[in-house]
Amino acid sequence: MNEQVEFVVRAAAIGTGATAVMDLWGLFLKRAFAIPSLDYAWVGRWIGHFPRGRFAHANIAQAPxxxxxxxxxxxxxxxxxxxFAALLMGVWGLDWARHPTLLPALLVGMSTVVAPFFIMQPAFGAGIAASKTPNPNTARLRGLMTHLSFGIGLYVAALLSALLFPV
Structure with missing residues (x-):
């Protein structure tokens, strides 16, 4: 397999696996501690309003x-x-995916929290880094932990990818 195809296959496998780990973390929190996770219908609602020229909402839950x-x-x-998995591989190279190490995965995982803090939460009406929520620090900590789980997922999925698709 040429390197471009390998890059796409590994990015898809690693990104899907890492996202699944993050979702399993959210499911654990919901079942064990009754902590709800993001309703991804809200993400779809947000995206669905883009063609109408609407990119931000006062409260995404109340948007049509x-x-x-x-x-x-x-x-x-x-x-x-x-x-995000492709960005990780773009920075650390395809060789990282062939022989994954933990630190790059954690760094990228934690850096991905920038997207919800500075793009999604403000667009959903929650303010920058959940500043308009009832408990912003709790929301921020949950976001950091969720994205840490994504970083762990990047590493675990890369390890599995390396085992399943050896070079």
Whole structure:
């Protein structure tokens, strides 16, 4: 397999796996501690308003529903995970995916919290880094832990990818 195809296959596998680890973390928090995770229908709703020229909402939960918002949100969630995996490989190289190490995965995982803090939360009406929520520091800590789980997922998925697709 040529390197471009290998890059795409590994990015898809690693990004999908890492996003699944993050979702499993969220499921654990929900089942063990009754801590809800993000409703990905809101992501789909947000994206669904883009063609109408609407990129920010006072409260995404009260914005008009979009047909197909739940599947749109989940597809976007996994696509974003794949993009972040590709960025990791773009910075550390394809060789990182062939022989993964923990630190780059954790650094990228933690850096991905920038997207919700400075793009999604403000666009959803929650303010920068959840500043308009009832408990901003709790929301921030949850976001950091969720994205740490994504970083761990990047590493675990890369290890599995390296085992399944040896060079």
């Amino acid at each position: 529903r979009i047909r197909g918002e739940t599947p749109i949100g989940w597809v976007a969630h996994y696509a974003i995970g794949i993009v």
